[in-house]
Amino acid sequence: MKTNWSANIIFCPSAIYYPTSEDEIRSLIINAINSRQKIRAIGSGHSFTALCQTNDILISLDKYQGIVSVDASKQQVTVKAGTKLKLLGDLLFQQGLAMENLGDIDAQSIGGTISTGTHGTGIAFGTISTQVVRLKWVNGKGEIVVCSATENPALFKAAQVSLGSMGIITEITLQCVPAYKLLIKNEKENVGQVLASLPERLSQNRNFEYYWFPHTDTAWTKTTNIALEGKPAKDSLFNYLSELMVENYTFKILCEIGRLLPSQTKHIAKLVAGSVPTISKINYSHKVYASIRLVRFTEMEYNVPAEAYEDVMKEIMKKCKAENFPVHFPIENRWVKGDDILLSPAYGRDSAYIACHVYHKQDNSHYFQTLEAIFRAYGGRPHWGKMHTQTTHTLADMYPQFAAFNALRKQQDPDDIFINPYLEKLFN
Numbered sequence: 506m507k508t509n510w511s512a513n514i515i516f517c518p519s520a521i522y523y524p525t526s527e528d529e530i531r532s533l534i535i536n537a538i539n540s541r542q543k544i545r546a547i548g549s550g551h552s553f554t555a556l557c558q559t560n561d562i563l564i565s566l567d568k569y570q571g572i573v574s575v576d577a578s579k580q581q582v583t584v585k586a587g588t589k590l591k592l593l594g595d596l597l598f599q600q601g602l603a604m605e606n607l608g609d610i611d612a613q614s615i616g617g618t619i620s621t622g623t624h625g626t627g628i629a630f631g632t633i634s635t636q637v638v639r640l641k642w643v644n645g646k647g648e649i650v651v652c653s654a655t656e657n658p659a660l661f662k663a664a665q666v667s668l669g670s671m672g673i674i675t676e677i678t679l680q681c682v683p684a685y686k687l688l689i690k691n692e693k694e695n696v697g698q699v700l701a702s703l704p705e706r707l708s709q710n711r712n713f714e715y716y717w718f719p720h721t722d723t724a725w726t727k728t729t730n731i732a733l734e735g736k737p738a739k740d741s742l743f744n745y746l747s748e749l750m751v752e753n754y755t756f757k758i759l760c761e762i763g764r765l766l767p768s769q770t771k772h773i774a775k776l777v778a779g780s781v782p783t784i785s786k787i788n789y790s791h792k793v794y795a796s797i798r799l800v801r802f803t804e805m806e807y808n809v810p811a812e813a814y815e816d817v818m819k820e821i822m823k824k825c826k827a828e829n830f831p832v833h834f835p836i837e838n839r840w841v842k843g844d845d846i847l848l849s850p851a852y853g854r855d856s857a858y859i860a861c862h863v864y865h866k867q868d869n870s871h872y873f874q875t876l877e878a879i880f881r882a883y884g885g886r887p888h889w890g891k892m893h894t895q896t897t898h899t900l901a902d903m904y905p906q907f908a909a910f911n912a913l914r915k916q917q918d919p920d921d922i923f924i925n926p927y928l929e930k931l932f933n
């Protein structure tokens with residue numbers, strides 16, 4: 506039996522394989538084609554939707570990790586698709602290199618990361634898929650396909666975010682940058698003041714994001730800039746314990762109290778918001794971006810056009826006040842540069858991402874449905890790894906290139922061997 510990270514998806518594949526080479530991955534796919542079985546790839550299982558679910562064959566790339574080759578002159582590194590972001594950060598650092606931007610944890614595989622359009626924050630940076638310059642995969646005909654901005658560029662734009670629907674990616678070439686240090690400052694601020702100064706915060710900092718705690722006026726801001734001076738401090742015990750205790754263990758206890766006593770949600774939300782720590786630390790980028798997330802939750806995240814952000818957020822705040830949702834997880838707000846990847850939520854527009862979370866033992870339906878309606882009214886597009894209720898029909902309206910993607914997907918997988926019931930709703 507397998508579950509995803511949040512344990513909201515449980516499934517029983519008939520077989521799970523852990524290939525160690527591209528040849529093995531290809532043989533598994535050819536066997537599946539010949540025996541008319543479905544196949545799904547899984548990275549770290551950190552998606553909140555049933556993307557990896559299958560009753561047939563599941564291929565885990567946990568034993569397919571590491572660097573394949575380094576082109577030092579171009580600062581490009583080719584890695585096996587199963588490589589976890591934490592290992593990737595360490596391996597790149599050994600080469601004097603780093604990813605230009607990352608999301609807020611490093612547990613995912615790079616294959617899973619790019620397949621769902623995972624992103625960090627910073628209006629100058631695209632989703633992590635935009636850091637990919639070449640891809641190699643085994644498609645649904647058992648063929649090995651290679652593409653990049655110069656080799657089969659149309660297919661490349663489809664494959665950069667493809668939900669594991671075109672085949673199993675084996676190798677990913679990343680455009681890296683020289684390793685860099687960051688100074689991160691986490692502060693407790695008034696949300697009204699944050700909203701009033703957003704344009705400056707976004708334009709004057711490398712990375713800016715903030716969390717707003719419903720039922721309060723509190724925002725927790727995270728501002729990150731290059732640190733030219735200053736030694737990369739070893740993670741101080743205070744910072745480590747503060748992250749572990751406040752963001753995880755203490756928070757988990759408060760989540761349990763909130764679950765058992767929903768009438769106390771407001772007080773708990775205020776307690777959580779009040780306990781937000783002020784942190785300032787310098788370290789290498791791959792250490793700074795990654796947070797520890799031990800409290801399980803379910804999550805919905807939507808991309809909205811950057812210019813609509815303030816209207817969307819004001820409407821969400823109004824709704825939260827009116828509906829008094831029993832939620833004590835903060836709402837996370839991030840910014841991402843637009844791109845030209847067919848299924849990227851940031852396709853064709855600079856974007857804001859708004860994410861809402863609910864403790865995994867609590868019902869998220871009313872909260873998520875209400876916020877999803879707001880996102881949709883402003884042209885929102887769902888994060889592919891997070892919960893949503895969209896289907897082929899609505900997605901075709903959201904993504905100008907949806908039909909083009911689906912046609913390329915069908916060429917790569919004519920017998921739909923990579924299509925599970927969840928993807929069937931999206932693509933057929």
Ligand SMILES: Cc1cc2nc3c(=O)[nH]c(=O)nc-3n(C[C@H](O)[C@H](O)[C@H](O)COP(=O)(O)OP(=O)(O)OC[C@H]3O[C@@H](n4cnc5c(N)ncnc54)[C@H](O)[C@@H]3O)c2cc1C
Pocket residue numbers: 510511545546547548549550551552553556557566586587607608609610612613614615616617618619620621622623624625668669670672673674675798888889890891
């Ligand atoms: C605690 C937590 C924090 C998160 N933080 C962020 C964040 O900061 N920013 C953000 O944008 N998202 C975030 N996410 C979402 C997460 O990044 C995505 O769901 C991501 O896809 C998970 O990577 P994974 O390796 O676990 O992929 P999985 O969930 O295992 O798989 C995701 C998809 O990728 C496909 N896939 C995996 N490997 C391959 C391969 N080799 N070839 C083809 N297809 C493949 C799978 O079939 C599936 O369709 C977070 C999730 C959690 C649980």
